[in-house]
Amino acid sequence: MPSRIVYKMLISIEILVLIGLIIFVSLTIGIAFRSVLFHPNFRSMITFLLAHSYIYIPCRIRLILHQERVFAVDLKDGADLMEIMLIISSILRVYHGLNVLFLYCAVVIERVLATRYMHDYELKRRFYISIILRIAVVFMSLFFALELSFVFLELTYRFYLALIAFCGSISAVTSVYLYFYNRHRLKHVLKRTDSYSLSLRYQLIENMRAFRFLQTITAVGVAGITVNCLIVAVPQFILEERTNAMELCGAAFETLYALTYLSGIILCFLSQPVWKREFRMQMRDSYLWKRLACPKFEDSAALVRRNVTDETNVYFDDLVKNWDLQLKKTKK
Template structure:
């Protein structure tokens, strides 16, 4: 995969306002897409610490762990996004010779697989481990502290959330990969440039749709967020209805007025 906007002598040649907007959009799209993947790994790592130090994790955990994990996610995602857009970023990356290898989607997919697969495996193991321990604790709740029970429930909630993210991500990325591989292995599409461009456009659309659907699924699977959204939506619809047209006489015939209200008037 060649970079979309190769650097010439450390600068971009012949780039206008439209091209700059496309460059920024490309960087942001890949950055946010990769952030979701690496944030999944960071969340699993944080839950590992929460499981190991479960008895006093909420009171004695160091905020440095969360800060380091979040900064690592931002830096790694940004480096990958810049490399996809520009290729050779500068002389520092040219010396490393590492990012020159990462210009092919299959290499990216391989790296993503080897990063997320262990995280998904650890997440699945910790889910069943915390579930088994929570069942044991609930049988004798008086023998365990409230903070321990709370942390177990918090771990279970987090792992269920990660399962939803994993399912949405695997389905979406799987469909995108199939669309991307069609012109590579189909003899018919290899000769038809229009079909190859069509598959490329379909991949771009599905790539964006995947993360949009993933965000919506993650949002509506959280009961607190979902209930708050429904509450705000009802209030908005109620206010919109209150500013509507005045009710006609035919519609007002069935309205009953309480005696107290009548006396008040």
């Protein structure tokens, strides 16, 4: 049956994506955790997102095994345990999808506060910001996941679609506004001839790095959500009479979600040249790469050589000018 073949192909693609996801996250979560490119609050949220992959992958695999009837749930001795595992996996799968949405909003809020306290945000760590935001993300994601599973508030799907559209659109518009605002401030700071706080300059540059993250997340998220909404609408408006349409579209939805999630993480991670270089070095030093990779790659000097950008030159030139200005004031 052609539809069954397509279904098997979608499941196979999703499994391959999940394998690639667990490998990539395992190699990069340490790099993100130890990085000094971003403020600890922003860095903790990136690590928080990557760590949730270890929740998403096992739950999704458990659901795939149930769909393929690998684990039977009609056994008297194991029925209760298997059903409990299935329910937990289903709840956590919904929790992960909502967690990604609310975490995106939380990152935008963190950048709003970073812009608001721009002059001393780097000096005063304010760890409580990330702690409060992550607790709120977990609470809201888990609450709505439980409501979707047990329907104790009887919220409609229109409500959840409106919630996703509202949170996503408000966060996207806010991130775009903050990007142009911080870019304007950075240009203004670079044109100044008098001394200015180096922490202000550093915070503006960090904000621009963070907004590159948000731009990538927004682009990938909008594309993925749009196509997923079309997939959900297909069995309701076009394939109403086909009994296997919902199953096929469900598999397409999950496969596209996994692809969107993996591609978003990869593009965001590789958008930072330093992280990209560290990832290549880690891949080069891994056991599997040493067994499979070409020896020429190991001898490549391009991995060790660091290109000095124009931005770095401008930064140190301004730093020298500021020190000279301070020395002149001291002599007077």
